[in-house]
Structures are given as C-alpha cells and as structure tokens.
Amino acid sequence: MSPRRRATAEKSRPSWFWPLAAIVVPATGWFAKIEISGEEHLPAEGPYVLAPNHYSEFDPLILAVATWRLGRAPRFMAKESLFRVPVLGDALRATGMVPVARAASAAAARQTIDQAVALVEHGRGVIVYPEGSLTRDPDMWPMRGKTGAVRLALAGDIPVIPAATWGVQQIMPRYGKLRVFPPRRRVQVLLGPAVDLSAWRGQSTPGALTAATDAVMADVSTLLGRLRDETPPAERWNPAVHGQKETGRLES
Incomplete structure (x- = not known):
C-alpha cells in the first residue's frame, strides 16, 4: 500500500484540487498500482x-496522484499560452499552476x-520535468535536461527533489496508445534526497545552470537505475548531438 502522510493545509483546505482528486485518483487507480518509496524526502511543508524522469504521456498522472497521497497538492509548470485560454486559464491560476518562462530574456528572468x-x-x-519533453533515449533513460527547474530553484533557494518512475510504459508506451487491460499494473515511484546545488547558489550564468542541471539529471538517472536494477548510461542522450528533432517540447 502506498504511504499516506498527514495532509498539509494546502490539501485539507477546500480547493479545486478536491473535485479533481475525486476524479483523477480513482481513475488512475484503475490503471496503476502505485508503490512509493523515499516518501520522507518530499517536504511535508514549504x-x-x-524533478522526475519523463517517458510516457501518462506519467504526469502518476506523479500527481503520488504527490497527493503524500499530502501535497500537485502543481505543474504549464505553457504560458494556456493561461490565456478562457476557463482553462482560470482553473490553472486557481490551482496555483506555474507558467513556463519560455524566452531567454530579462522579462523571463524576472x-x-x-x-x-x-x-x-x-x-x-x-x-517540473527537467527534460522538457518525453525522453528520446532509445532505452528510455533520462536525456539531457533543460535549465528551467534549477533556475526556479536557485532563484528562491528551493530544494530540488529528484524522482523516478518506472512501469508506466506498460500502461501507455512512449508515443503509444493507452492500454486499459489488464488493470492495476505495477508502477514504482522513487524519491531521492534533495540535490546538492550549494556549489551554484547565487549563480545564474549559463555554465552554472547547465552544471546544476547535470547534477539533477545524474540523481534522477541514479534513482531510475535503482528501479530498473540497471546501470544508467555514462552519457545522457542529447537530441542536438544525436540529430533528433525535438517536438512539442517545453522550453527551459
């Protein structure tokens, strides 16, 4: 059974998350039996x-349900353009979703x-999915990350909690169709301790952000290796180097 901690005020206080959870949690439970480890690493407050790996269009639901079960309200980064859509934008703002800063500009930094x-x-x-899109790695290991997660964390001295999931590909393969049967497929979620970003605290240069992102991706890869009982590749997949065209990505 997945662990359940005491809910924080953000979960216990009436909000848009209540009706969403009433629908999403049991629906996701049909598809997945979620097993959570390392729950002590997710702060109970604050x-x-x-920062999880991303290899299926279904894994955000797994992360959302796992986060909710651990007593926190799941909020994601969403494309800024979605906040301008009638009704949807209001719902995103009401639930505290975070718009993605897409352009590398002073306005984006602000x-x-x-x-x-x-x-x-x-x-x-x-x-925040540091890869920005589904991994292109042929074996579904995390690929090279984008800097959005660490920029946000370093700007507010906020801990980055690495996470890995495995088993979601049995429910919905990468770029594949949702599999309804059999139900309750095993999905593992593993959280790790906060990434040590102290070496880059107070820095915002491209080099520092890239190095900090690499540290995050290394921890995510290690967690996934534990779930898969395999050793992650020494070099992460780089779409630019391998000539892969990125589509539908979130800009860092």
Whole structure:
C-alpha cells in the first residue's frame, strides 16, 4: 500500500484540487498500482521543486496522484499560452499552476524570480520535468535536461527533489496508445534526497545552470537505475548531438 502522510493545509483546505482528486485518483487507480518509496524526502511543508524522469504521456498522472497521497497538492509548470485560454486559464491560476518562462530574456528572468518568490511565500511545490519533453533515449533513460527547474530553484533557494518512475510504459508506451487491460499494473515511484546545488547558489550564468542541471539529471538517472536494477548510461542522450528533432517540447 502506498504511504499516506498527514495532509498539509494546502490539501485539507477546500480547493479545486478536491473535485479533481475525486476524479483523477480513482481513475488512475484503475490503471496503476502505485508503490512509493523515499516518501520522507518530499517536504511535508514549504516549497520544493520535484524533478522526475519523463517517458510516457501518462506519467504526469502518476506523479500527481503520488504527490497527493503524500499530502501535497500537485502543481505543474504549464505553457504560458494556456493561461490565456478562457476557463482553462482560470482553473490553472486557481490551482496555483506555474507558467513556463519560455524566452531567454530579462522579462523571463524576472518571471522566474517572481515564481520562486510565490512558491516560497505560499509554501507550495511544483513538479517540473527537467527534460522538457518525453525522453528520446532509445532505452528510455533520462536525456539531457533543460535549465528551467534549477533556475526556479536557485532563484528562491528551493530544494530540488529528484524522482523516478518506472512501469508506466506498460500502461501507455512512449508515443503509444493507452492500454486499459489488464488493470492495476505495477508502477514504482522513487524519491531521492534533495540535490546538492550549494556549489551554484547565487549563480545564474549559463555554465552554472547547465552544471546544476547535470547534477539533477545524474540523481534522477541514479534513482531510475535503482528501479530498473540497471546501470544508467555514462552519457545522457542529447537530441542536438544525436540529430533528433525535438517536438512539442517545453522550453527551459
């Protein structure tokens, strides 16, 4: 049975998450039997950035349910354009979702700082896929990450909690169709201790952000290796180097 901790105020206080959870949690439970390990690493209160691997269109639901079961409200980064869609934008804002700063500009940097301040001020967490899109690695190992997660974390001195899931590919293969049967497939979720980003605290240069992102991806890969009982590749898949065209990605 997945662990359940005492709910924080953000979960126990009436919000849009209640009706969403009433639908999403049992629906996801049909497809997946979620087993969570390392739950002690997710802060029971205060801000955090949860950084998982990404290899199926279904794995955000797994992370959302796991986070909810651990007593925290699952919030994701979402494309900024979605916040301008009628009704949807209101729902995203009401649930505290975080718009993605897409452009590498002063305005984007200011937005990142504002987002970090808001997370700290309200004691919220956010789930950020550091790869930005489904991994292109042929064996579904994490590929090279983008810097969005660490930029947000370093701007607010917020801990980055690495996470890995495995088994979701049996429910919905990468770029494949949802498999309804058999139900209750085993899905593992493993959280690790906060990534040590102390070497880059207070820095925002491209080199520092890239190095910090590499540290995050190394921890995520290690966690996935534990779930798969395999050794992660020494070199992470780089779409630019391997000539892969990135589609539908979130900009860092």
